Structures are given as structure tokens and as C-alpha cells.
Amino acid sequence: MTEGIAQRHQGYSPQENGAIYTNGFISNSQSATGHNNGHVTQNDQAAPRVERLYKVGGQSMEKRAIPFNRPTEVGNELTYMAQSLQSGRISGDGPFTKQCHQLLEATLGVHKALLTTSCTHALEMAALLLKLQPGDEVIVPAFTFVSTINAFVLRGARPVFSDIRPDTLNLDERKLEALITPRTKAIVPVHYGGVGCEMDEIGAIAEKYNIPVVEDNAHGLYARYKGRSLGTFGVMATQSFHETKNFTCGEGGALLINAEEYCETAEIIREKGTNRSRFFRGQVDKYTWVDVGSSYLPSDMLAAYLYAQLEARQQIQFKRQTIWESYAAWLRPWAEQHGVQLPFVPTHCDQAYHLFYLLMPSLAVRTAFINYLKTQGIQSVFHYLPLHTSQMGQEFGGRPGDCPVTEATSDRLVRLPFYTDMTMADLEQVVDAVVAFQPAVEGAPRAQNQAHG
Ligand SMILES: Cc1ncc(COP(=O)(O)O)c(C=O)c1O
Numbered sequence: 001m002t003e004g005i006a007q008r009h010q011g012y013s014p015q016e017n018g019a020i021y022t023n024g025f026i027s028n029s030q031s032a033t034g035h036n037n038g039h040v041t042q043n044d045q046a047a048p049r050v051e052r053l054y055k056v057g058g059q060s061m062e063k064r065a066i067p068f069n070r071p072t073e074v075g076n077e078l079t080y081m082a083q084s085l086q087s088g089r090i091s092g093d094g095p096f097t098k099q100c101h102q103l104l105e106a107t108l109g110v111h112k113a114l115l116t117t118s119c120t121h122a123l124e125m126a127a128l129l130l131k132l133q134p135g136d137e138v139i140v141p142a143f144t145f146v147s148t149i150n151a152f153v154l155r156g157a158r159p160v161f162s163d164i165r166p167d168t169l170n171l172d173e174r175k176l177e178a179l180i181t182p183r184t185k186a187i188v189p190v191h192y193g194g195v196g197c198e199m200d201e202i203g204a205i206a207e208k209y210n211i212p213v214v215e216d217n218a219h220g221l222y223a224r225y226k227g228r229s230l231g232t233f234g235v236m237a238t239q240s241f242h243e244t245k246n247f248t249c250g251e252g253g254a255l256l257i258n259a260e261e262y263c264e265t266a267e268i269i270r271e272k273g274t275n276r277s278r279f280f281r282g283q284v285d286k287y288t289w290v291d292v293g294s295s296y297l298p299s300d301m302l303a304a305y306l307y308a309q310l311e312a313r314q315q316i317q318f319k320r321q322t323i324w325e326s327y328a329a330w331l332r333p334w335a336e337q338h339g340v341q342l343p344f345v346p347t348h349c350d351q352a353y354h355l356f357y358l359l360m361p362s363l364a365v366r367t368a369f370i371n372y373l374k375t376q377g378i379q380s381v382f383h384y385l386p387l388h389t390s391q392m393g394q395e396f397g398g399r400p401g402d403c404p405v406t407e408a409t410s411d412r413l414v415r416l417p418f419y420t421d422m423t424m425a426d427l428e429q430v431v432d433a434v435v436a437f438q439p440a441v442e443g444a445p446r447a448q449n450q451a452h453g
Pocket of ligand 1: 119120145190239240242252253
């Protein structure tokens with residue numbers, strides 16, 4: 001047993017083999033350790049040592065390959081999909097889609113929720129709703145997934161890249177005002193890792209210049225900023241239900257609308273430019289082409305899959321919180337010793353527990369670390385190449401040095417395996433491997449794998 005493992009388990013009472021968390025959310029028959037409440041607490045300081053988690057009955061278990069991600073699964077997905085199939089109504093906006101809409105509206109407090117085929121498509125809808133024109137400017141963080149800006153570029157808009165805060169890695173609100181010009185038509189903050197941007201400051205600047213805010217909340221469903229749900233601050237917000245997200249249906253998304261004036265047009269844009277939604281509600285006797293639009297609504301079978309997960313939101317978030325807090329508590333001593341930065345969550349933010357990253361001291365160390373974890377059967381990935389220095393970003397005038405925090409972050413960030421059903425043995429295996437790494441190693445070849453946002 002390593003010292004690290006012993007320290008990590010101080011304060012937990014060893015239990016029977018079986019469930020790690022007494023509430024049964026995370027269970028692992030290989031585990032010989034139990035948590036009192038599934039949370040890592042501050043006073044986990046003086047407790048008996050426990051067995052290595054992948055040792056059961058004195059026998060070492062084989063280390064398993066640990067993937068970076070596994071899609072969340074709660075159990076009712078296939079039942080609901082079968083119900084959808086049996087209903088004979090599997091196209092868009094069927095009963096499960098409506099249930100998802102109602103659930104999102106009620107639990108978040110948004111005026112309208114519309115499921116889409118992806119977050120990318122929800123962003124495209126936002127760009128259409130804001131009537132973006134060639135020459136308009138849209139401010140986005142340089143550290144984000146390409147869709148955050150591509151959706152607006154599709155309409156001819158020009159990206160204006162903002163640097164990020166070195167602590168939360170969110171758009172730096174202190175740099176925002178200097179980027180505003182008479183052509184600025186939208187500000188698109190991204191709540192990185194589901195930790196809220198400084199929405200008070202961003203909202204005040206947006207209001208001063210009368211510029212709409214669209215929150216890219218791909219990572220942040222059910223997170224809060226100062227007690228208020230992310231996704232309720234902008235005129236609109238977008239969600240992702242891609243397989244890497246906390247809640248998934250494989251590929252999917254949602255447009256959340258807070259400003260009522262966009263609701264009717266949003267329905268039209270999503271339904272191929274027709275007023276079919278009004279027709280289905282009996283508000284018109286036939287539907288016809290009334291505006292530009294596309295097909296942004298997912299099959300009701302996917303909505304059925306998603307609904308099972310949204311129903312289980314507390315269970316999913318609790319599991320993810322436990323994993324996140326375990327990583328943070330167990331890796332902190334090693335991180336402090338080796339100059340590795342852990343994620344920062346301001347006290348006024350309730351985060352979404354979407355991802356766990358490390359900021360390594362340098363690119364060379366990060367590369368060596370990813371390669372080292374690979375040799376341990378553990379998949380880790382970096383995240384977001386800076387948009388302003390990408391081929392397309394440079395065509396829009398982006399240059400190295402424009403966003404120094406983004407550039408340094410992109411070189412140094414590595415995401416550890418993080419998925420809802422990660423067992424305690426998986427977690428222990430990753431933590432053991434990480435703390436055995438000595439970040440002084442320099443000069444390894446570049447790694448290849450970047451995560452889907
Ligand atoms: C910040 C951000 N915005 C948008 C997206 C696009 O999401 P989707 O894959 O659902 O289109 C991603 C990728 O997951 C993302 O990380």
C-alpha cells in the first residue's frame with residue numbers, strides 16, 4: 001500500500017467489499033473500502049490505513065485500461081426509447097421532447113427550452129436569431145471549442161478573441177470592454193468546465209453597450225453563479241448532450257431562451273423556416289414557409305434517451321461531484337509539491353462537475369505526462385488548441401501572443417479520465433499513477449489526442 005492511498009483514505013471507515021458509497025451511487029465489487037457519505041471531507045486526517053483498492057482478499061487485481069470518457073448511463077434509457085418506438089412517433093417534437101423541454105424549463109427557470117441536434121446547432125440558431133450579418137463582430141474566448149465561434153462565422157461574422165482568466169480559464173471580463181466596437185453584435189462567454197464566468201461584470205458591460213449575451217453552457221448544465229442557474233443570464237444559452245457531457249443522448253443539444261421576443265422565430269428556424277410548431281398547437285390551420293431556417297430538432301427517440309438522464313440528474317451530479325472532490329483532495333498534496341495547478345472554483349460558483357484537469361508546469365511536462373499515463377493504460381487528453389492561432393483564426397487576424405493566458409493554458413492543460421460511472425478502483429488507479437509521476441521530466445515528443453470539447 002502506498003502512503004498516498006493511506007492518506008487519501010484517512011477518515012473513511014473500511015467496510016465490507018461492495019459499495020463504496022453507502023448510498024449505493026458508486027459501487028464496485030473490487031473495492032474493500034467504504035465512504036461514509038461519498039464525499040471527501042476536510043477532516044480526513046486521522047484514520048486507519050486501508051487496503052489498496054484493487055487488492056481484494058490479498059490478491060492484486062489486474063490494472064484495467066481506463067478510458068478518458070464513458071457515456072453516462074442510468075438505466076431507463078432503453079425503456080424510454082422502446083416506448084418511443086412503440087408509440088409510432090419517433091420524429092422530432094414528440095412526447096419525450098416535450099417532457100425534456102418542460103423539465104429543463106422548470107428546473108432551470110428559463111422561458112423556453114428547445115432540444116436541438118447538437119450544441120453547435122443551438123449556437124447556429126442563436127446566430128440566426130440575432131440576425132448576424134457579414135462584418136458583424138462576435139466576442140468569444142480564444143480558449144473554447146470551435147463551434148462557439150464557427151456558428152457565427154457561418155453567418156459572415158468576424159471573431160474577436162478575448163483572453164481568459166488564469167484561474168477559472170473563463171473569458172476574462174477585465175479584458176472585455178476594450179474589445180467592443182460599434183460592430184460588436186454578440187458576446188459569447190463559455191462557462192469552462194461548468195464553472196460560471198463572472199456574469200455580473202459581463203452582464204453590466206453588455207448592458208452598457210446594449211449587446212446581447214449568448215452563454216455557451218455546453219459544460220455547465222445545473223451549475224450556478226451566485227445561486228442562479230447558468231443558462232439564465234444571456235438572452236439565450238446553449239447546451240450540449242454529446243457523449244462526453246454529464247447528460248447525453250450521443251449527439252444532442254438545447255437552445256435555452258430567456259428573452260421572450262426570440263421564442264416564436266426560434267421555433268420557425270428549428271422547423272425548416274416553417275410555422276409547423278404553431279400548426280401542431282392548432283394556432284394556424286396549415287403550415288407554410290415563413291422565414292429562413294433549417295432542421296435542428298432531434299428524433300424523439302434521442303429525446304427519450306436524454307429524458308431518462310435528465311430525470312436522474314441528482315444521482316448523476318452526485319456521482320460526478322464525488323469523483324471530482326476525490327480527485328481534488330487526493331491530488332492536492334502532489335500538485336502543490338510539483339507546481340501543478342488544480343481547477344479553481346470561486347466560492348460564489350456551484351460548478352457542474354463536468355471535467356477535471358491539471359495544469360502542468362510546461363508543454364514538455366504535459367506531453368511526458370500524457371505519454372506516461374498511456375503506458376499505465378490510462379487515457380488522458382489535452383483540451384482546446386487556441387482558436388486565434390488556428391489556421392482559420394489567423395485568417396481573421398489572430399496572432400501568437402494575442403492571448404497569452406490561452407496559449408499557456410492550451411500547452412499545459414491535461415484532462416484526467418472522468419465519467420459518471422467511474423468506480424473507486426478506477427479513480428484510485430488514476431490517482432496512484434498520477435502521484436507516481438515526477439513532473440521534472442522534460443522534452444518528450446508531442447502527444448496527439450485532443451478531446452472533443
Ligand atoms: C464549449 C463548447 N461549446 C460547444 C461545443 C459543441 O457541442 P456539440 O458537440 O454538442 O455540438 C462544445 C463541444 O463539446 C464545447 O466544448
